[in-house]
Amino acid sequence: MKKNTxxxxxxxAAVVAAGLIAFVLILHNRKEEVPVVEEIPIVTxxxxxxxxxxxEPETTTTTAIPVLSDRAKELLKQNKDTVGWIKIKNTQVDYxxxxxxxxxxxxxxxxxxxxxxxxxxxxxxxxxxxxxxxxALFMDxxxxxxxxxxxxxxxxxxxxxxxANGNMFGSIRRYRQDxxxxxxxxxxxxxxxxKDYDYVIFGFCVTSGNWYGDFIYWDMEELDTKxxxxxxxxxxxxxxxxxxxxxxxxxxxxxxxxxxxxDEDNSRFIIVARRLREGEKAGDFASIExxxxxxxxxxxxKVSSQTTTTTSVYAD
Numbered sequence: 245m246k247k248n249t250x251x252x253x254x255x256x257a258a259v260v261a262a263g264l265i266a267f268v269l270i271l272h273n274r275k276e277e278v279p280v281v282e283e284i285p286i287v288t289x290x291x292x293x294x295x296x297x298x299x300e301p302e303t304t305t306t307t308a309i310p311v312l313s314d315r316a317k318e319l320l321k322q323n324k325d326t327v328g329w330i331k332i333k334n335t336q337v338d339y340x341x342x343x344x345x346x347x348x349x350x351x352x353x354x355x356x357x358x359x360x361x362x363x364x365x366x367x368x369x370x371x372x373x374x375x376x377x378x379x380a381l382f383m384d385x386x387x388x389x390x391x392x393x394x395x396x397x398x399x400x401x402x403x404x405x406x407x408a409n410g411n412m413f414g415s416i417r418r419y420r421q422d423x424x425x426x427x428x429x430x431x432x433x434x435x436x437x438x439k440d441y442d443y444v445i446f447g448f449c450v451t452s453g454n455w456y457g458d459f460i461y462w463d464m465e466e467l468d469t470k471x472x473x474x475x476x477x478x479x480x481x482x483x484x485x486x487x488x489x490x491x492x493x494x495x496x497x498x499x500x501x502x503x504x505x506x507d508e509d510n511s512r513f514i515i516v517a518r519r520l521r522e523g524e525k526a527g528d529f530a531s532i533e534x535x536x537x538x539x540x541x542x543x544x545x546k547v548s549s550q551t552t553t554t555t556s557v558y559a560d
Contacts, residue, residue, distance in 0.1 A: 310391020316437035323371055327389050330381060330402065331433040335415040340371055341402060344385035378411050386465050391438035398467035399476065399498040406503040413503035419448050420513060423486050431526045432517050434499060442526035443499045443517035446490035449483035450505050453512040461500060461514060470494045480516045491533040492518050
């Protein structure tokens with residue numbers, strides 16, 4: 245009986261051992277059959293935005309930096325106030341333009357160490373800042389005439405003496421003395437330190453130079469609103485000596501030349517022009533856009549007599 249018991253125990257142990265071996269083999273096989281899961285990278289919020297965005301890429305617009313002309317480079321070495329050059333054919337107007345420095349303190353040795361109010365230094369100083377009774381052609385101290393056109397003043401005002409010898413703005417009296425001269429030379433060339441521009445004259449007239457006058461043209465360099473712009477243009481037209489027929493509209497860049505007319509009433513002779521538009525050509529008046537002609541308008545240049553008053557230095 246003990247022998248049989250041993251046999252039975254031995255058989256049982258064998259069976260158990262065989263079962264354990266089989267169970268281990270099954271587990272091993274199952275481990276080999278388990279699919280390998282690849283590691284999924286973690287995507288940050290920024291990366292997700294970059295991957296999933298459907299917006300168009302941003303475009304960068306670059307504004308060209310204005311480049312000084314060779315002439316401006318040379319003139320600026322002589323005078324830091326240089327802002328350009330003006331020329332009118334068949335006149336003596338062919339000069340550099342400076343901008344008035346505004347109020348000058350006595351401590352400012354660049355201007356000779358004396359005090360000056362605004363728009364006064366170049367009344368009796370030349371381009372080289374030396375005392376000279378003819379002065380220089382100068383732009384109002386508030387005007388902007390740089391390389392970026394969107395920043396330029398809507399109305400550039402340039403002052404100059406009406407010299408008896410024709411210097412400075414003395415020769416532009418021809419426009420009011422002989423209206424037919426306008427038909428010959430209706431254009432003005434005005435260059436900044438960066439670019440050349442052409443203007444066409446649309447009106448010229450005599451007006452008061454007093455602060456209590458009815459048209460303070462020298463205090464209207466920024467014509468930002470249509471109301472201000474139209475007031476300026478319409479006032480010039482209401483005083484004009486001839487109707488040029490030139491069209492002017494809000495958005496045009498204006499140029500006003502101012503010189504003395506008579507000392508007795510402190511009056512001024514002014515010429516007002518606008519910058520040429522696309523398609524218009526300097527020297528070709530036929531290319532200039534005209535206003536619609538009405539029965540009250542006259543484009544003919546009628547000559548009227550002018551009284552000339554001359555001093556030893558300045559003309560009327």
